[in-house]
Amino acid sequence: MCGAHAAVRHLLGGMQELNVITVIDMEAGLEHLSRGTDRHVDALLVVAEPYFKALETARRCVELGRELKIPRVAAVANKFRSNRDLEVVRKYAASHNIEILAEVPYDDEIQSADLAGSAPDLGERNAAAAAIEKVAVALGL
Amino acid sequence: MKIAIAGKGGSGKTTIAGILARLLAQRGHEVWAIDADSNPNLGLTVGIPAEARRKVKPLESGLLKEGTDEKGQRTMQLAIPPREVAQKFGMPVADRLTLLLMGTVDHAGEG
Numbered sequence: 001m002c003g004a005h006a007a008v009r010h011l012l013g014g015m016q017e018l019n020v021i022t023v024i025d026m027e028a029g030l031e032h033l034s035r036g037t038d039r040h041v042d043a044l045l046v047v048a049e050p051y052f053k054a055l056e057t058a059r060r061c062v063e064l065g066r067e068l069k070i071p072r073v074a075a076v077a078n079k080f081r082s083n084r085d086l087e088v089v090r091k092y093a094a095s096h097n098i099e100i101l102a103e104v105p106y107d108d109e110i111q112s113a114d115l116a117g118s119a120p121d122l123g124e125r126n127a128a129a130a131a132i133e134k135v136a137v138a139l140g141l
Numbered sequence: 142m143k144i145a146i147a148g149k150g151g152s153g154k155t156t157i158a159g160i161l162a163r164l165l166a167q168r169g170h171e172v173w174a175i176d177a178d179s180n181p182n183l184g185l186t187v188g189i190p191a192e193a194r195r196k197v198k199p200l201e202s203g204l205l206k207e208g209t210d211e212k213g214q215r216t217m218q219l220a221i222p223p224r225e226v227a228q229k230f231g232m233p234v235a236d237r238l239t240l241l242l243m244g245t246v247d248h249a250g251e252g
Contacts, residue, residue, distance in 0.1 A: 003202025004244035006217060008177050010205055011241075012143055015223045021165055022143045024175040025158040025183045028150035037177060038145045047148035047157050057149035070145075078153040110156060119188035120156075122163055132160045141142065141165055 005037045012040040021141065029057065033064040043072040043139060045101060048093075050077070050085035055092045062098050074099040076135060079106040101138045104131040159186025166238035173227055174234070177243040184242070187234045197232045199244035 012022065024041065026032045038044060044065040048058035058075055065073040075098050077089040086103060093100050107128035113120040122129050146161070148154040155178065162174035176183035184194040206220040219226065231239035 003205070004200065005177075007200045007202055007204045008175065008243050010217065010219050011175075011200065011223055011226055014219045015143065018223060020171045020173055020223075022173045022175055023158050023162040023165065024143070024145045024177050025155050026145050026147045027178045028148070028152075028154070028180075030147075032145075032147070032177065038147075041143040041145040043142065043144045045144060045146050045157070047146060047152040047154040049149070049152045054149045054152050057152075061147045065147075076157055078148075078157060104153075104157065114156070117185060117191065119163075119186055120160065122160065122167070129160060129164065132157060133164050135157075135161055136165055136168060139142065139144070141168065141170060 005032070005035050009035075009037050009039060015040075030060055030064060033061065033068065036068070038065070038068060038070065041070055043074070044068075044070045045135065046073070046075045046098075047078050048075050048089060049079050050081075050089050055089065059092075059096050059098065062096070072139070074101040074138075076101055076132075077103040079104070081106045102131050102134040104128050155182045155186050159183055162187055162238060163235065166235055169237070171237045173231065173239050173241055175241045175243065179243075179245045181242055181245070184232075184240055187238065187240055189232065189234060189240060193232070197240060197242045198230045199242045200226070200230055201244040 046058045046061040080086045110120045146154045146158040162172050166172045205217045208218045210216045231241050234240050
């Protein structure tokens with residue numbers, strides 16, 4: 001077990017009493033799940049783009065999350081550009097019994113901010129930010 | 142509540158994690174955004190300028206010490222309480238929002 005992963009795992013494990021929400025951006029892929037870095041989390045949100053390989057990765061993440069007995073395991077559909085995109089993700093999720101917590105459209109503002117190396121402005125909730133806010137609501141936060 | 146964001150590279154997980162952390166803080170919660178990606182970009186998404194991002198101290202295995210659990214087994218545990226960890230290592234980003242960074246090239250500690 002890598003020491004840095006262990007430090008994060010123990011930090012999360014020691015936070016039960018604190019009234020703090022942690023949002024953890026995990027490593028891409030599945031390794032953090034096999035390392036048990038996610039052992040102490042209450043929710044695992046798997047971000048899925050409307051591409052088959054991304055959906056397959058999401059499904060494997062969900063399965064590992066369930067094996068770890070994480071209380072809430074769900075997907076966030078991201079960067080859809082059309083209803084057809086959305087249908088593909090919904091169908092895939094339904095066939096694997098995966099809950100979709102929010103559906104976030106592709107967003108030019110986010111893309112531009114990313115290219116400029118800055119953070120997107122959340123002053124006025126655009127469609128993507130509004131969709132992400134639904135995650136907070138769905139989690140009762 | 143502890144929320145892990147996962148997914149394939151390029152799926153937008155860092156963007157979702159960063160925006161979600163900011164929105165939760167705006168909704169009045171105290172939020173710690175933890176970048177546990179070995180290719181860390183969460184600082185960017187929560188709005189820390191590039192210069193400042195280089196100053197975030199990573200969480201490393203030095204945070205852990207050996208102790209014993211309730212059954213008397215030897216185990217690793219945090220050397221200081223979580224709040225102290227956030228004060229020492231965290232970077233304040235916005236009202237109620239703190240960024241923490243996981244160390245990357247570090248193989249000491251639990252072998």
